[in-house]
Amino acid sequence: xxxxxxxxxxxxxxxxxxxxxxxxxxxxxxxxxxxxxxxxxxxxxxxxxxxxxxxxxxxxxxxxxxxxxxxxxxxxxxxxxxxxxxxxxxxxxxxxxxxxxxxxxxxxxxxxxxxxxxxxxxxxxxxxxxxxxxxxxxxxxxxxxxxxxxxxxxxxxxxxxxxxxxxxxxxxxxxxxxxxxxxxxxxxxxxxxxxxxxxxxxxxxxxxxxxxxxxxxxxxxxxxxxxxxxxxxxxxxxxxxxxxxxx
Amino acid sequence: xxxxxxxxxxxxxxxxxxxxxxxxxxxxxxxxxxxxxxxxxxxxxxxxxxxxxxxxxxxxxxxxxxxxxxxxxxxxxxxxxxxxxxxxxxxxxxxxxxxxxxxxxxxxxxxxxxxxxxxxxxxxxxxxxxxxxxxxxxxxxxxxxxxxxxxxxxxxxxxxxxxxxxxxxxxxxxxxxxxxxxxxxxxxxxxxxxxxxxxxxxxxxxxxxxxxxxxxxxxxxxxxxxxxxxxxxxxxxxxxxxxxxxxxx
Numbered sequence: 406x407x408x409x410x411x412x413x414x415x416x417x418x419x420x421x422x423x424x425x426x427x428x429x430x431x432x433x434x435x436x437x438x439x440x441x442x443x444x445x446x447x448x449x450x451x452x453x454x455x456x457x458x459x460x461x462x463x464x465x466x467x468x469x470x471x472x473x474x475x476x477x478x479x480x481x482x483x484x485x486x487x488x489x490x491x492x493x494x495x496x497x498x499x500x501x502x503x504x505x506x507x508x509x510x511x512x513x514x515x516x517x518x519x520x521x522x523x524x525x526x527x528x529x530x531x532x533x534x535x536x537x538x539x540x541x542x543x544x545x546x547x548x549x550x551x552x553x554x555x556x557x558x559x560x561x562x563x564x565x566x567x568x569x570x571x572x573x574x575x576x577x578x579x580x581x582x583x584x585x586x587x588x589x590x591x592x593x594x595x596x597x598x599x600x601x602x603x604x605x606x607x608x609x610x611x612x613x614x615x616x617x618x619x620x621x622x623x624x625x626x627x628x629x630x631x632x633x634x635x636x637x638x639x640x641x642x643x644x645x646x647x648x649x650x651x652x
Numbered sequence: 653x654x655x656x657x658x659x660x661x662x663x664x665x666x667x668x669x670x671x672x673x674x675x676x677x678x679x680x681x682x683x684x685x686x687x688x689x690x691x692x693x694x695x696x697x698x699x700x701x702x703x704x705x706x707x708x709x710x711x712x713x714x715x716x717x718x719x720x721x722x723x724x725x726x727x728x729x730x731x732x733x734x735x736x737x738x739x740x741x742x743x744x745x746x747x748x749x750x751x752x753x754x755x756x757x758x759x760x761x762x763x764x765x766x767x768x769x770x771x772x773x774x775x776x777x778x779x780x781x782x783x784x785x786x787x788x789x790x791x792x793x794x795x796x797x798x799x800x801x802x803x804x805x806x807x808x809x810x811x812x813x814x815x816x817x818x819x820x821x822x823x824x825x826x827x828x829x830x831x832x833x834x835x836x837x838x839x840x841x842x843x844x845x846x847x848x849x850x851x852x853x854x855x856x857x858x859x860x861x862x863x864x865x866x867x868x869x870x871x872x873x874x875x876x877x878x879x880x881x882x883x884x885x886x887x888x889x890x891x892x893x894x895x896x897x898x899x900x901x
Contacts, residue, residue: 462802464720480726489808499803503822503896512817513807545898565807 410471411569411600412436412459417468419454419624428454429465430624436569441601443615443632445608447647451624452604456571459602460484460491473568489517492562492570496577498554500546506533506557507542510564518565525564532560536590552583556590569600576607588614608651612636620644672869678860685856686877692773692842692852697835699778704785707739711786712793713811716801739786746783752844754780759848769850773842781838788834792827793819825896832889836882843878853877 412435419429428451436442444452457463459470461477461484469476477487501509510529514520520528533539536556546554555575562570572591576584588610595601595614605611611618611632618635620628620643628641636652639645673679714736721729746754758776759769766772796819804814846855857874861867 460806462806485805485808485810488806491806493803493806495799495803497797497799499797499799501800501803501818501822503825513809516813516817517808562807571806 409437410435411438411440411473412602413471414455414459415469415471417455417458417470418466419451419458419463420466427624429458429468432468432624432626434619434626434629436600436602438568438600439598440616441595441603441614442617442619443611444602444604444619444621445606445611445635445647446621450622452621453573454624455621456573456602456604459571460488460493462493489513489565490568492565492567494555494558494562494570494572494575496574498546498551498558498578500554500558500561502546505543505545506538506549509546509557510561513561514564529560529564532563533557535593536560550583551579552586555579555583555587559587559590559594563594569602570594572601572603572605574604574606576605606651608636608648620647622647668866668869672860672864672866678863681851681856681860682853682873685851685853688770688845688850689839689842689852689854691770692777692845692850693835693839695771695774696777696781696838696842699774700781700785700834700838703778703782704789707742707782707786708789708793709815710735710739711790715794717811743783743786746780751777751780751841752847755844755848769845769848772848773845773850777838777842777845780841781834784834784837785831788827788830789823791830792823795826796822825893828889828893828896832886835885835889839881839885840878 414432414434417429417432418427420427430451432451432455434442444455446452454463458465459472461470465478469478471477472487472491475482475487477484500506501512504512507526507529510532511520511522511525514525514528515522530539530542533542536559538553538556538560541549541553541557546557549557559570559575575591576587579587584607588607591601591603591610592614603610603615613632615632617629618632619626620635620639620641622643628635628639628644635644636648639648673682710732714732717732718729721732755773755776758779759766759772763772763775793815800818800822801814804818805811809817842852843854845852846858851859853874857870861870864870
């Protein structure tokens with residue numbers, strides 16, 4: 406089954422202040438192709454740090470990350486080439502405010518994948534249609550609602566045809582009534598077989614869409630399993646405590 | 653002598669104008685001075701922006717990458733730290749000394765053999781302006797939310813591509829008013845070019861004033877010319893700003 410593994414994390418550590426703060430303290434995990442892995446945990450538990458380490462936005466102190474068989478923490482690796490295949494969706498959207506929705510989506514495919522403008526545009530419009538925003542192609546991000554911005558951010562990463570998309574608390578900055586529209590898009594993506602790693606506080610999403618749930622605290626993975634195991638029959642006392650507070 | 657009569661008696665004023673500017677073709681000096689002011693300002697602007705971009709790029713790359721590069725401690729890390737220290741040194745020296753002194757050091761010491769003061773003035777004012785422009789650009793880059801940078805990198809752009817395609821265009825919009833300020837200051841600072849024998853507009857006005865014993869007309873004319881140039885520059889930058897602000901609706 407090892408050839409089915411998309412990302413393998415091996416004893417990953419991220420220390421600050423010379424080891425005084427251990428944001429990640431020896432993480433081992435695997436993400437398989439087509440899997441939806443949801444990472445939950447209290448704030449400060451290191452879940453965002455782990456996610457951001459997967460595409461090296463955070464540089465780990467030690468440990469390895471294998472993406473499609475390559476150790477991307479190795480010195481000689483061209484991380485930019487790998488990042489093209491790892492989409493990322495941020496809590497604060499991070500759309501480019503000086504570009505239209507269409508330009509946001511076509512910039513990277515044109516400049517990095519060498520696509521023709523017309524071809525990139527066609528693909529972008531098709532993706533926008535999928536998330537119900539085809540009429541906003543020429544709008545600027547400041548003219549969109551939070552939910553619309555996040556949907557654009559998702560299709561922006563999809564425009565690069567990634568093998569995996571990393572979601573860093575994608576609904577945490579949204580008004581409550583806009584959370585649903587973003588989660589619906591993510592659910593659809595999951596159903597289409599996209600590999601997804603999601604850091605979220607949306608337990609309903611974790612339970613319904615997740616194939617596997619990872620619970621982290623203090624920079625360690627304390628428990629992982631299917632949503633049924635994690636939510637139905639938690640073992641770790643910290644997980645039980647956490648779930649009693651959020652559910 | 654009777655300055656009030658300038659207002660009162662128009663013909664006296666015209667006579668004086670004639671004496672100051674027309675006789676012996678003295679207006680030609682003013683035109684030459686104006687042209688030289690233009691040359692120095694435009695040249696220094698180009699030199700300053702080039703220096704500014706390079707220094708801001710070095711300083712921000714160092715600040716943004718020192719943490720990740722320190723882990724490997726490769727050649728790039730040491731090279732960048734040395735260049736960064738040099739840039740800081742340059743900023744300290746240039747911003748810590750008056751531009752007139754820098755200009756005179758350039759003309760009388762560094763380029764002591766130079767016959768034409770204009771290239772020296774372009775060099776001196778360019779080097780001076782570059783320090784300020786560098787800090788303006790650096791502040792602009794720092795003011796862009798780091799999320800923009802991360803979004804670019806996560807799409808697969810490398811550091812320079814992210815800077816060029818995503819950060820710089822946003823930075824430029826943010827710093828345009830401050831940059832305009834610096835250009836205005838530069839234009840007016842060139843008025844000390846006379847110290848190294850360059851006939852700029854100020855020097856021309858002053859020379860005419862000395863020859864004709866009339867300070868009122870030449871100096872006020874000089875002031876008016878600066879004012880008009882600054883107003884035109886402000887107008888042009890304002891127009892550019894409005895165009896760039898299209899996305900803020």
